[in-house]
Amino acid sequence: MSLLKVSRLSKQFGGLNAVQNLSFSVEEGMIFAIIGPNGAGKTTTLNMLSGLLTPTSGTIALNGQDITQLTAAARCHLGLGRAFQVVQPFPEMTVEENVMVGALFGARQSKQLALNQTHAVLEQTGLLRLKDTSADDLTLLQEKRLEIARALATHPSLLLLDEVMAGLRPKEAQEAVELIKTVNTSGVTIIFIEHVMPVVRDLADQVLVMDYGTPIAEGSYHEVTQNPQVIQAYLGTDEDAA
Numbered sequence: 461m462s463l464l465k466v467s468r469l470s471k472q473f474g475g476l477n478a479v480q481n482l483s484f485s486v487e488e489g490m491i492f493a494i495i496g497p498n499g500a501g502k503t504t505t506l507n508m509l510s511g512l513l514t515p516t517s518g519t520i521a522l523n524g525q526d527i528t529q530l531t532a533a534a535r536c537h538l539g540l541g542r543a544f545q546v547v548q549p550f551p552e553m554t555v556e557e558n559v560m561v562g563a564l565f566g567a568r569q570s571k572q573l574a575l576n577q578t579h580a581v582l583e584q585t586g587l588l589r590l591k592d593t594s595a596d597d598l599t600l601l602q603e604k605r606l607e608i609a610r611a612l613a614t615h616p617s618l619l620l621l622d623e624v625m626a627g628l629r630p631k632e633a634q635e636a637v638e639l640i641k642t643v644n645t646s647g648v649t650i651i652f653i654e655h656v657m658p659v660v661r662d663l664a665d666q667v668l669v670m671d672y673g674t675p676i677a678e679g680s681y682h683e684v685t686q687n688p689q690v691i692q693a694y695l696g697t698d699e700d701a702a
């Protein structure tokens with residue numbers, strides 16, 4: 461059984477079909493990428509997975525359980541964690557407090573357990589020495605780490621990441637790639653949206669390509685980047701670049 465199974469998912473905004481008839485499965489332990497041009501429906505898809513948006517039609521199953529009608533909070537308790545395209549920590553709180561919110565919210569656990577969990581996550585994400593720093597004062601890379609840490613603190617089995625590399629310099633992006641690999645190795649399945657293709661190549665076991673709300677290809681990085689439809693819709697050719 462797949463960890464996540466999405467069946468014929470659609471989302472309309474007024475007359476716009478943001479996502480149309482999208483089906484895919486994600487196996488446990490996998491790193492799964494969603495790519496495609498701006499406006500392809502990637503974030504909308506992630507928002508339906510996390511429960512931020514209600515699908516117009518279709519179903520989402522986690523571990524065989526239909527979660528389509530569940531709230532974001534209920535999904536979080538079932539092991540669905542997410543980080544946002546636009547980083548949104550509580551700016552007036554410290555790094556530790558921000559992660560603590562996730563730990564308390566996700567697992568409904570005691571304060572002491574949540575604190576232990578918080579410290580484990582801060583260590584894993586390389587933020588322990590910054591725990592008393594105000595979220596306001598972080599660099600972009602540190603903010604991204606905090607965004608991942610907050611999601612991890614909810615103890616997800618499936619982590620959803622929306623463009624966590626955006627705005628990072630290549631060296632910083634490489635650090636973020638290593639962090640995501642570490643998180644995955646610790647037993648967390650990952651779905652991520654990304655425009656930076658070397659990152660997709662380095663991380664993804666499976667790649668889904670969307671265009672105008674519909675899936676146009678799915679396969680390994682190598683397979684989808686050779687696909688003529690994907691090259692035309694998204695990657696472009698060397699001639700385009702010239």
Ligand SMILES: Nc1ncnc2c1ncn2[C@@H]1O[C@H](COP(=O)(O)OP(=O)(O)OP(=O)(O)O)[C@@H](O)[C@H]1O
Nearest residue numbers: 473476477478496497498499500501502503504505
């Ligand atoms: N809340 C909304 N109301 C109306 N239209 C929306 C809403 N959210 C997204 N859209 C539209 O739905 C389409 C898909 O948007 P979405 O944000 O999912 O794209 P994306 O693939 O994440 O793009 P990007 O790579 O730019 O982040 C776009 O045409 C967008 O303008």
Ligand SMILES: [Mg+2]
Nearest residue numbers: 502503504545
């Ligand atoms: Mg998006």
